[in-house]
Amino acid sequence: MKQKNDASKPATKRIAVIPGDGIGKEVIPQAVRVIQASGATVEFTEFDWGADRYLRDGTTVPPDGFAMLARDFDAILVGAFGDPRVKTNIHAKEILLGMRFQMDLYANVRPVRLLDAGLCPLKNVEPKDVDFVVLRENTEGVYTDAGGVFKRGTPDEIATQEDINTRKGVERIIRYAFEYCRSHEKLDGSPRSQVLMCDKSNAMTHAGGLWQRAFKEASAEHPEITAQHMYVDALCMQMVRDPRQFDVIVTNNMFGDIITDLAAGLQGGLGMAASGNIHPGRTSMFEPVHGSAPPIAGKNIANPFGAILAAAMMLRHLGLTREPDKIEAAVLEAVRQKKSTQDIGGNLGTREAGEGVAENVCL
Numbered sequence: 001m002k003q004k005n006d007a008s009k010p011a012t013k014r015i016a017v018i019p020g021d022g023i024g025k026e027v028i029p030q031a032v033r034v035i036q037a038s039g040a041t042v043e044f045t046e047f048d049w050g051a052d053r054y055l056r057d058g059t060t061v062p063p064d065g066f067a068m069l070a071r072d073f074d075a076i077l078v079g080a081f082g083d084p085r086v087k088t089n090i091h092a093k094e095i096l097l098g099m100r101f102q103m104d105l106y107a108n109v110r111p112v113r114l115l116d117a118g119l120c121p122l123k124n125v126e127p128k129d130v131d132f133v134v135l136r137e138n139t140e141g142v143y144t145d146a147g148g149v150f151k152r153g154t155p156d157e158i159a160t161q162e163d164i165n166t167r168k169g170v171e172r173i174i175r176y177a178f179e180y181c182r183s184h185e186k187l188d189g190s191p192r193s194q195v196l197m198c199d200k201s202n203a204m205t206h207a208g209g210l211w212q213r214a215f216k217e218a219s220a221e222h223p224e225i226t227a228q229h230m231y232v233d234a235l236c237m238q239m240v241r242d243p244r245q246f247d248v249i250v251t252n253n254m255f256g257d258i259i260t261d262l263a264a265g266l267q268g269g270l271g272m273a274a275s276g277n278i279h280p281g282r283t284s285m286f287e288p289v290h291g292s293a294p295p296i297a298g299k300n301i302a303n304p305f306g307a308i309l310a311a312a313m314m315l316r317h318l319g320l321t322r323e324p325d326k327i328e329a330a331v332l333e334a335v336r337q338k339k340s341t342q343d344i345g346g347n348l349g350t351r352e353a354g355e356g357v358a359e360n361v362c363l
C-alpha cells in the first residue's frame, strides 16, 4: 500500500545505481553504504548494465533505458565501464557516452580538492591551495565519433576524427561556468571569482575562434567575475607549478578529460576524484573520475573515496546539505587517520575503507 505524503518528512529521492564493470562493482557498494549511513532519505534501484550483461545477452542499454532513467529517477550513480573481454568497448560507449549524449548531460563538473597536504605530490602545497573546479563540455568535441577511415589497412589509409563544436553547445557550457562561479563558494567560504577558459585556439583556429567569441560575450555579461584564458599546454604546466591560481576552469570535452587526470594527481590520484554529469533541471548522473581499472579489479584494493565523494555531490545536487556535509567530513577524517586504501597511504581494503567512512558518518 502506498503511504500518504507527510509534509514534515523530506521526499524520498529515487536513485538509479549502475555499478558497471571492474572496480566500479567494488566502489559503488561502498558509496551506497555510506549514503545509507548518512540517513539520507533515498531509495536505490540497481541495474546490471555492463560487460557481464553484454556478454550474456548482447544488451548494452535496454530499449527505452535512458528515457526510463530520466522518467523514473531523480539521479543516477554510476561506477565505471570497460572490460578486457569486450575488445571493442562497445558497451562502455553505448552506456556511458550514450547516457551523456542522449540525456544531454552537457556539464561535466569535476571538483579538484586536496583533502590533506600529504596526498599532493607537490612541495609546500596545503589543502587551501588546491580548490578549483573543471567544467568539461560533455556532449560534443572529438567524442561524437564523427569521421571515418578510408582505405583501411592499406599504406594509403586515411583516418579523420572530427571535432564538433556547436554554438549552442559551446555557449551553454561557458554560461554554466559563469553561473557556477557566481553560485558556489570555495571550501573556506570565500566567494569564487574567476572563470578561466582553456583551449588551443592558436592552433585549432576554427573551433577555438568559436570558443573565444562565446567566452567574450558571456564574460561581458558578468563584469563581476574575472575572465581569463590559457592555452591547454600552458595550463598543464601552470597546474603543477602553482595550482593556487585556478578557480573555475571551463574547457572542451577532450581537454577536460586530460586535464582532470592531471588534476586528480594533485588530489592524491584517480581514486580521490569525483564528478557530476549535469543538465540543470533534469535527471543527472554522478560517478568517480576513474575508469574500471582492470589490473586492480576484484582484489579489494581500489580506493572507494572518489565514488563516495561523487555520492555526496549527488546528494548536494538533489538539494540535501546535512548528509553530504557529513559524508565529506567523514572522508576527510578517514584520510587524516589513514583509514584508507594503499594508494593514499593506508592499509585497508576497499570494503574496510568504505566501512570506516560509514562509521565516521554515524559519529
Ligand code: ATP
Residues within 6 Å of the ligand: 023, 081, 082, 270, 271, 272, 289, 290, 291, 292, 293, 294, 295, 296, 301, 302, 303, 304, 306, 343
Ligand atoms: P578510462 O579510460 O575508462 O577512464 P583508464 O584506463 O584511463 O580508464 P583507470 O581505469 O581509471 O584508467 O585507471 C588507471 C589506473 O589508475 C589503474 O590501473 C589503477 O592503477 C589506478 N586507479 C584508478 N582508479 C583507482 C582507484 N579507485 N583506486 C586505486 N587506484 C586506481
